[in-house]
Amino acid sequence: MSPILVTGATGRLGQLVVERLVAQKLPVHALTRHPDAARQLFGTTVRIVPGEFADRISLDTAVRGIDRLLLLSPISQSLAASQIAVVNAAKAAGVRRIVKISGSDWTIDPPGGSIAGDAHAAVEQHLRRLPVESVCLRPNAWMQVSLANTIKQVRAGYPVTAANLDAGVGYIDARDIADVAVHLLLADRIAGGALNLTGPDVKTPRQIADLIATALGRRVAAIAKAPSPIAADADFEHRAIAQFSTLIAAGCAAVTTDVVASLLGRPPRSVEAFIFEHLAAQAALAG
Numbered sequence: 001m002s003p004i005l006v007t008g009a010t011g012r013l014g015q016l017v018v019e020r021l022v023a024q025k026l027p028v029h030a031l032t033r034h035p036d037a038a039r040q041l042f043g044t045t046v047r048i049v050p051g052e053f054a055d056r057i058s059l060d061t062a063v064r065g066i067d068r069l070l071l072l073s074p075i076s077q078s079l080a081a082s083q084i085a086v087v088n089a090a091k092a093a094g095v096r097r098i099v100k101i102s103g104s105d106w107t108i109d110p111p112g113g114s115i116a117g118d119a120h121a122a123v124e125q126h127l128r129r130l131p132v133e134s135v136c137l138r139p140n141a142w143m144q145v146s147l148a149n150t151i152k153q154v155r156a157g158y159p160v161t162a163a164n165l166d167a168g169v170g171y172i173d174a175r176d177i178a179d180v181a182v183h184l185l186l187a188d189r190i191a192g193g194a195l196n197l198t199g200p201d202v203k204t205p206r207q208i209a210d211l212i213a214t215a216l217g218r219r220v221a222a223i224a225k226a227p228s229p230i231a232a233d234a235d236f237e238h239r240a241i242a243q244f245s246t247l248i249a250a251g252c253a254a255v256t257t258d259v260v261a262s263l264l265g266r267p268p269r270s271v272e273a274f275i276f277e278h279l280a281a282q283a284a285l286a287g
């Protein structure tokens with residue numbers, strides 16, 4: 001099989017995708033600005049391709065001989081430009097399939113509520129216009145980011161706080177996103193379009209506090225707290241995160257779909273399992 005290129009390979013989700021492809025003994029190329037760090041992370045299991053989204057020459061080198069591409073980049077002012085540059089290089093090199101990690105569905109649709117969602121939407125639109133097979137994964141909020149932060153806060157002695165304690169989220173475990181991404185990279189045929197990926201159910205901050213309390217065997221308070229005002233000169237990422245909080249408080253993320261189960265033939269991982277597993281791992285680390 002021709003190699004698969006993963007961008008964002010050294011990040012939170014990229015690493016999970018790479019480790020799954022490597023476990024199947026597939027040839028993986030990883031684009032990175034930090035080749036030495038990437039080599040330490042992946043050893044010799046992956047071909048490290050030094051490069052940078054803003055450097056077209058490095059992108060042209062990275063996509064040469066590639067059949068399938070996992071497209072992922074962090075939230076930033078340059079998200080749309082970066083991803084479109086990778087897509088254009090991939091198309092020119094004859095890459096056959098692109099699996100894009102997009103924003104959460106509720107950040108993209110309806111448009112105008114999220115600068116990050118709008119940037120992802122621009123890339124999705126670009127992909128739709130190209131004669132390259134593509135699918136865009138729109139994962140709901142990841143357990144490994146938002147929930148892990150909440151657990152960290154509680155372990156440090158603080159309560160669970162949220163602008164709206166009754167606004168739930170259909171959290172998804174990042175390992176399920178990686179499983180779906182790998183499934184779609186390797187499938188013989190894909191339907192294309194955009195897929196809304198969620199966990200199995202919606203959990204509110206009050207329910208999260210109760211679940212962590214059960215796991216820790218102590219009371220955990222849930223307290224309503226207005227979001228801190230965002231500075232006028234805040235950067236793109238901070239403005240994007242503030243908008244996510246507003247949309248979540250309005251209940252926009254309280255969504256579940258059966259996409260993960262229908263693609264993988266098993267239910268998505270649950271919030272309960274994540275909390276217990278995460279706390280056990282933290283306790284083991286603490287000795």
Ligand SMILES: NC(=O)c1ccc[n+]([C@@H]2O[C@H](COP(=O)([O-])OP(=O)(O)OC[C@H]3O[C@@H](n4cnc5c(N)ncnc54)[C@H](OP(=O)(O)O)[C@@H]3O)[C@@H](O)[C@H]2O)c1
Pocket residue numbers: 007008009010011012013014031032033034038051052053054072073074075101102103104116138139140141142145146
């Ligand atoms: N967290 C959530 O709940 C959530 C929900 C839905 C969608 N998403 C989407 O997930 C994505 C973020 O994924 P993540 O958290 O796994 O990312 P991450 O951990 O922040 O990793 C970022 C990756 O991008 C690479 N990178 C950054 N700038 C680069 C550049 N200029 N050129 C080449 N590579 C560059 C980094 O590689 P090097 O440092 O090695 O160069 C790193 O591997 C975003 O697009 C976000 O919208 C997140």
